[in-house]
Amino acid sequence: MATSATSEARSDQLLVVIDPVARRTDGEAVRIAKDVLSAGAQAKVCLPEDAEEFARALSRRGSRRPVVIGDDCALARAVSLLHRQRELAGCALSVVPVGGALSVARSLGVxxxxxxxxxxxxxxxVRRLDLLVDESDGVVLGTLRIPSLPPDSPSPTSAEPTRPWLRTAQSLVRTLVPPREAPAPAPRPARLRVEVDGVTLVDLDHPVETVSVTPAAAGMAEIEIRPLSVGAEASPVRALGRTVSVSGTxxxxxxxxxxxxPVRxxxxxxxxGAWGLTVPVAS
Structure with missing residues (x-):
């Protein structure tokens, strides 16, 4: 995913944006991070209360280096905002991961x-990283996954006349007999057409269990499609490409x-190399 690590000239002034979820989740970790940053640089600390204030703080950073204290969602929100403002290429981001979902930050080397x-x-x-961008300007930092479809909701039964004595008997049975948990219905396979650089890898007549897309090196994405297994386990279909289109149900x-x-x-x-992220210097 990473393309290069550079020692770009950086401002010693920081704009530290602390996500509200991080403050509620682990206030002690937030305090420690803020103290370390403030001791090592001139830091302006912002405490936005919602997404709108988060965006406003980031847009008013001036020459300060933006630092996000928060989870993967907060990091993705910052990247998305800078991308939509067309300021992502010239603005290196930093993140101090705090919260429950930190797997993306960890996978990026933070x-x-x-x-x-x-x-x-x-x-x-600063390490330059690739980015997945869709046609509506949505961005993906890590792995994108399309799982199986949720199971169909059970169809309602036809209405029947209910007699008072029958309701009483049914209620008594429910009281005396402990309920048995019904097994959860299995997810349904998805019927999708997956195209990579204009070449169809799987079509609607071949149901799939999952599709995953991950930015790889040199501006390429790594695609893995797991077909529905019938009997023996089916081998996954893998490919590399720059453009991935998914359509269907x-x-x-x-x-x-x-x-x-949902989308079709x-x-x-x-x-x-669309964005830069500050990571530890390799030893």
Whole structure:
């Protein structure tokens, strides 16, 4: 996913934006990170209460380096805002991961401890990373997954006349006999057409269990499709490409700790080296 690590000239002034979810989830980790950052640089601290204030704080950063204290959703929100403002390429981001969902930050090379992450902000280097961008300007930092469809809701039974004595008997049975848990219905396979750089890898007549797309090196995405297994386990279909289009029945997709959709078609394109993230200097 990373394309290069550079020692870009950076401002010693920081804009520290603390996500409200991080403050509620782990106030102690937030305090530690803020103290380390303030001791090592001139830091202006912002405490937005909602997404609108978060965006306003980021847009008014001036020459200060933006630092997000928060989880994967907060990092993705910052990248998305800068991308939509067309300021992402010239603005290196830093993050101190705090919260429940930190797998994306961890996969990008950011320490998840508040002290180590804050020190990386102060002493680290900027790594240029690829980005998945869809046709509506949505961005994906890590792996995108399209899971199986949720099971169909049970169809309602036809109405029948209910007699008072029958209701009483049914109520008595429910009281005397402990209820048995019904097994959860299995997810339904998705019927999707997946195209990579204009080539169809799987079509609507071949149901799939999952589809995943991950930014890889050199401006390419890594695609893995797991067909529905019937009998023997089916081998996954893998490919590399710059553009991935998925269409078919309404589907949702998971990306950067969020769930999006439903949509009937979505196309993602890899933007090579689209954004910079401060990470520890390799030893």
């Amino acid at each position: 320490p998840t401890g508040p002290v180590a992450a804050a020190r990386a902000v102060l002493d680290g280097s 309404d589907f949702r997709y998971r990306a950067d700790a969020g769930v999006w959709g 078609r979505r196309t993602w394109t890899v933007w090579e």
